[in-house]
Amino acid sequence: MQRRTFLRGTAAIFGGALACGSDAQVVNTITDTSSLDAITDVAGVKIGHFTDSRKPTGCTVLLTEEGAVGAVDVRGAAPGTRETDLLNPVNLVEKVHAIVLSGGSAFGLDTATGVMRYLEERNIGFDVGVARVPIVPAAILFDLAVGDPKIRPTAESGYQACVNASVNRPPQGNVGAGATVGKFFGIKRAMKGGLGTASFKVAGLTVGAIVAVNAAGDVLDPQTGATIAGARTEDGKRLIGTRAAILRGEAPISLLAGSATTIGVIATDAVLSKVQAQKIAQMAHDGLARTINPVHTMVDGDTIFAAATGRAGKTGNPNLLGILAAEAMAVAVVRAVRNAKGIEGFPAVGDIKT
Numbered sequence: 001m002q003r004r005t006f007l008r009g010t011a012a013i014f015g016g017a018l019a020c021g022s023d024a025q026v027v028n029t030i031t032d033t034s035s036l037d038a039i040t041d042v043a044g045v046k047i048g049h050f051t052d053s054r055k056p057t058g059c060t061v062l063l064t065e066e067g068a069v070g071a072v073d074v075r076g077a078a079p080g081t082r083e084t085d086l087l088n089p090v091n092l093v094e095k096v097h098a099i100v101l102s103g104g105s106a107f108g109l110d111t112a113t114g115v116m117r118y119l120e121e122r123n124i125g126f127d128v129g130v131a132r133v134p135i136v137p138a139a140i141l142f143d144l145a146v147g148d149p150k151i152r153p154t155a156e157s158g159y160q161a162c163v164n165a166s167v168n169r170p171p172q173g174n175v176g177a178g179a180t181v182g183k184f185f186g187i188k189r190a191m192k193g194g195l196g197t198a199s200f201k202v203a204g205l206t207v208g209a210i211v212a213v214n215a216a217g218d219v220l221d222p223q224t225g226a227t228i229a230g231a232r233t234e235d236g237k238r239l240i241g242t243r244a245a246i247l248r249g250e251a252p253i254s255l256l257a258g259s260a261t262t263i264g265v266i267a268t269d270a271v272l273s274k275v276q277a278q279k280i281a282q283m284a285h286d287g288l289a290r291t292i293n294p295v296h297t298m299v300d301g302d303t304i305f306a307a308a309t310g311r312a313g314k315t316g317n318p319n320l321l322g323i324l325a326a327e328a329m330a331v332a333v334v335r336a337v338r339n340a341k342g343i344e345g346f347p348a349v350g351d352i353k354t
Contacts, residue, residue, distance in 0.1 A: 048165025055147030103177030196336030270316025287329025
């Protein structure tokens with residue numbers, strides 16, 4: 001399906017440089033997200049999940065087996081990451097072969113070891129002469145407080161996620177890491193978060209997002225500003241609206257550093273440099289800012305990776321791609337909570353009065 005929904009003013013800003021032609025329709029807002037598909041619309045990308053049946057935890061792997069130019073932008077103050085220094089544009093390695101989004105707090109970084117094993121078995125990696133070393137950046141979120149904290153993703157979880165990877169549209173909601181949202185008034189008043197994905201295609205280029213939404217803050221509708229999911233009232237039956245509650249003088253509790261975190265990936269089939277990919281990762285954080293409030297806090301480790309497969313064979317306009325990245329990320333965040341299903345102690349969107 002050709003996606004026609006885009007933002008008012010974008011074509012005017014960039015004029016003919018977008019080369020959108022008659023396929024790009026400019027409208028007021030993104031009102032129908034049913035036509036927005038998934039990050040697997042990007043050629044060269046596979047997505048696989050491991051979800052632990054014993055508790056809500058697991059991991060999601062984005063495979064780019066032919067290699068993709070990689071970048072990252074970390075905005076949260078409590079990140080848990082692997083191989084992010086390598087993605088700095090001044091450093092040597094250009095391409096990544098997978099990116100991992102895992103639960104399990106710092107323990108979950110072990111999932112990348114399993115991904116490396118899967119790729120090494122297939123002779124995929126950076127050629128160092130005597131071997132090929134798979135380049136696998138990763139980020140984790142904190143889900144130890146949901147269920148048994150001794151149950152967390154392992155290297156085998158990462159390997160199984162690779163085995164499960166495909167180009168099909170991935171499931172959303174209760175998949176992979178055990179995400180929750182709305183924790184500023186305590187974990188007992190939080191709600192279920194989840195995994196979401198979306199994509200746009202403009203000017204012959206595709207941009208997709210996938211995100212695990214485990215925010216300390218609330219999730220908002222970017223069109224209306226209304227709270228969709230987040231902190232609940234003391235009786236647990238309604239949304240309190242964290243920002244509004246704080247402005248009324250209700251002080252949030254002290255949260256453990258790293259007890260939240262939203263992590264995601266932006267992928268595109270455009271040809272990009274590492275510098276351009278990093279700018280797109282930066283701009284994608286605008287999508288988090290539109291849909292999560294508060295965001296990028298001291299207890300969140302919010303991290304967004306970017307991966308450019310180059311499969312379209314066209315150099316991308318970083319401004320256009322950055323705009324699309326922010327929009328795709330915003331849609332993916334909303335989809336993550338709208339597709340989530342409630343679990344014991346953590347209701348989902350459909351369970352709470354707004």
